[in-house]
Amino acid sequence: MNSTSFHWDAADYAANSSAQYQWGCELIARLALRDSENVLDLGCGDGKLTALMAQQAHTVTGIDASPQMVALAQRRWGGMRNMAFACVDAQQLTFDGVFDAVISNSVLHWVPNHPAVLAGLRRALKPGGRVLLQMPASGNCAQFIEAVDRVRAMPRWRPFFRAFRFPWRFSTECDYTRWLDESGLATQNIITVHKDMCHDSPMSLAGWMRSTWLPYLQCVPSLNRVAFVESVVDDYLCAVPTDAQGRTHVEMVRLEVAAERA
Numbered sequence: 001m002n003s004t005s006f007h008w009d010a011a012d013y014a015a016n017s018s019a020q021y022q023w024g025c026e027l028i029a030r031l032a033l034r035d036s037e038n039v040l041d042l043g044c045g046d047g048k049l050t051a052l053m054a055q056q057a058h059t060v061t062g063i064d065a066s067p068q069m070v071a072l073a074q075r076r077w078g079g080m081r082n083m084a085f086a087c088v089d090a091q092q093l094t095f096d097g098v099f100d101a102v103i104s105n106s107v108l109h110w111v112p113n114h115p116a117v118l119a120g121l122r123r124a125l126k127p128g129g130r131v132l133l134q135m136p137a138s139g140n141c142a143q144f145i146e147a148v149d150r151v152r153a154m155p156r157w158r159p160f161f162r163a164f165r166f167p168w169r170f171s172t173e174c175d176y177t178r179w180l181d182e183s184g185l186a187t188q189n190i191i192t193v194h195k196d197m198c199h200d201s202p203m204s205l206a207g208w209m210r211s212t213w214l215p216y217l218q219c220v221p222s223l224n225r226v227a228f229v230e231s232v233v234d235d236y237l238c239a240v241p242t243d244a245q246g247r248t249h250v251e252m253v254r255l256e257v258a259a260e261r262a
């Protein structure tokens with residue numbers, strides 16, 4: 001299976017992505033968009049960040065490899081005149097010198113070929129155009145991955161995971177230093193940041209897992225997926241209990257990359 005072949009439940013993602021939305025808002029604020037600018041939202045998902053940028057920029061184009069995500073984005077936001085969505089693989093961009101800025105939030109761990117993405121972004125940008133990318137870095141949600149690994153090793157679940165391979169690429173500062181150099185984009189900043197992903201209840205944590213851990217869930221027959229998610233959440237909360245308000249916390253490690261086309 002490659003990154004473009006997962007079946008996203010776009011409505012479930014839209015309802016369970018408050019953490020991604022919050023990080024995306026922080027990223028957009030840093031981009032300081034002007035109302036004359038054309039922006040590309042790379043891996044736009046359900047389009048809620050695209051819609052936020054459309055209030056600040058001249059135009060925003062959201063691309064995503066998932067037909068389900070693009071269909072939902074078009075349904076929800078299609079009424080905004082300065083916004084368009086298309087189903088496109090980030091590794092196969094064909095835009096030529098049209099964007100002032102590119103943003104990508106929580107997408108690139110799904111994509112195997114980052115140099116192909118960066119080459120496409122360089123072509124897509126106008127001279128002076130800027131890129132701001134945020135993605136999981138090495139060490140991301142390590143304790144949650146440990147919980148998933150413990151559960152999928154249990155006799156009930158093990159048979160479903162015989163052919164399983166870890167699906168995501170968690171990049172490092174070294175990776176991006178090299179790839180940006182090779183792409184011809186000028187590096188401005190590459191940093192690793194630690195973020196606390198907080199959900200207001202174990203149910204919300206389960207919603208995050210159900211809506212994004214597709215490579216794991218799609219190994220399990222659909223009738224058993226709720227039980228699998230419940231087992232993982234129970235196991236995780238034994239290791240990392242809720243706080244006094246009943247909220248859950250997952251330590252996330254993210255890579256933030258800022259660059260521009262000279």
Ligand SMILES: C[S@@+](CC[C@H](N)C(=O)[O-])C[C@H]1O[C@@H](n2cnc3c(N)ncnc32)[C@H](O)[C@@H]1O
Pocket residue numbers: 003004008017020021024042043044045046049063064065066069088089090091104105106107110111212
């Ligand atoms: C966690 S969602 C993030 C969506 C949105 N950026 C946000 O912050 O809410 C990851 C998105 O990456 C998209 N994606 C995965 N592989 C991709 C690829 N090769 N090209 C474009 N989009 C891809 C998925 O379809 C999904 O919509």
